Amino acid sequence: MAHAYAYSGPVPVASFDSDQLKAYQTLKEWRESLITPSDPNSSTETATTETAVPRLRDPAWLLSDSTLHRYLVARNFSSEESLKMLRASLEWRETCGFIPETPSDFKCELCEDESTSHNFIPIGWDRKSRPVIYGCPARATNPTVPPIVHHVVHCLEKCWIHPRSSGQWVWVVDFNGFGFKEAMQTRLAIAFATTFSNHMPERLGRLIVLNPPSIFSILLTAGKQFVDKRTMDKFVFMHGKPDEIVHRLNTEHEIDMYLSNDEGPETQHDIEMRLMKEWIGKTLQLDATPGNLPELYDSPDLRDVQLVRNSPWHPQSWNVDKALE
Ligand SMILES: [Zn+2]
Numbered sequence: 001m002a003h004a005y006a007y008s009g010p011v012p013v014a015s016f017d018s019d020q021l022k023a024y025q026t027l028k029e030w031r032e033s034l035i036t037p038s039d040p041n042s043s044t045e046t047a048t049t050e051t052a053v054p055r056l057r058d059p060a061w062l063l064s065d066s067t068l069h070r071y072l073v074a075r076n077f078s079s080e081e082s083l084k085m086l087r088a089s090l091e092w093r094e095t096c097g098f099i100p101e102t103p104s105d106f107k108c109e110l111c112e113d114e115s116t117s118h119n120f121i122p123i124g125w126d127r128k129s130r131p132v133i134y135g136c137p138a139r140a141t142n143p144t145v146p147p148i149v150h151h152v153v154h155c156l157e158k159c160w161i162h163p164r165s166s167g168q169w170v171w172v173v174d175f176n177g178f179g180f181k182e183a184m185q186t187r188l189a190i191a192f193a194t195t196f197s198n199h200m201p202e203r204l205g206r207l208i209v210l211n212p213p214s215i216f217s218i219l220l221t222a223g224k225q226f227v228d229k230r231t232m233d234k235f236v237f238m239h240g241k242p243d244e245i246v247h248r249l250n251t252e253h254e255i256d257m258y259l260s261n262d263e264g265p266e267t268q269h270d271i272e273m274r275l276m277k278e279w280i281g282k283t284l285q286l287d288a289t290p291g292n293l294p295e296l297y298d299s300p301d302l303r304d305v306q307l308v309r310n311s312p313w314h315p316q317s318w319n320v321d322k323a324l325e
Contacts, residue, residue, distance in 0.1 A: 023079035027068040074201030089199045106158035108151040115311040116290035117142040118151045122305045124276030127256040129166040130205045131159035138177025138288040155307040168205035175212040177288025186222045242284035
């Protein structure tokens with residue numbers, strides 16, 4: 001499978017100034033030093049001084065150009081700070097075991113056993129080819145923090161290796177059914193905020209918050225100290241009935257899922273975006289309880305990015321194919 005590492009962040013490489021290009025080059029040279037020691041006689045020294053070497057299963061995956069780019073942007077083009085951050089992320093991957101070698105390494109065993117354990121489901125792509133993930137805390141049954149983070153990281157990385165995906169993502173968080181129990185999940189909020197800020201910089205393109213309760217402000221306050229302003233600016237809050245929310249998704253250009261005004265037939269991408277928004281509307285009509293979700297629309301790409309294949313909300317054809325494998 002061809003990997004898509006396209007990064008649709010705010011600073012294209014073509015517009016880098018000379019200092020920024022120099023910092024970018026420094027990171028590339030560091031990456032090269034991890035892959036092939038410059039002097040064969042110094043390979044032992046390189047391996048011992050740079051502890052990340054034996055961990056690199058595939059530098060093109062772990063340290064792609066777009067990854068270096070994102071870390072630079074996140075650290076305001078300081079090569080020193082970016083390197084520190086990159087090294088910390090390699091350490092984090094090693095500690096948590098997030099070093100996949102093949103797409104089948106992306107998995108969540110808890111959800112394989114019980115599909116309602118977590119609720120974090122790829123539902124399509126927006127106009128910028130960013131994978132859109134739906135999540136609803138009240139539709140999940142397992143509140144333990146580390147496995148939730150494991151699920152989220154594996155799910156996102158599986159989406160990003162898909163050729164259709166750009167390097168960012170859109171998170172649709174459904175707060176229907178959100179109660180005191182979920183509000184006390186401050187450890188989860190902190191784990192998300194630190195994971196996204198420290199190890200997935202410049203990945204989150206948009207965060208759409210559906211029907212947040214007033215108690216949400218507690219979580220927001222807890223998370224705010226860990227999240228930078230640029231991230232906070234990505235929040236879009238939506239209150240209202242399902243059809244009102246779908247209407248906003250269809251019409252507001254800043255959300256990048258709007259209906260096209262072009263005359264002529266819908267493209268396949270337009271059709272899938274429409275089906276995705278219809279799915280969100282149908283979901284919002286259902287009580288927010290575990291497993292209570294409408295069937296997803298059938299799309300080979302959407303099927304390919306599911307972390308868990310055999311879930312009740314998947315189209316029947318996906319499950320039939322699974323049984324034949
Ligand atoms: Zn899971």
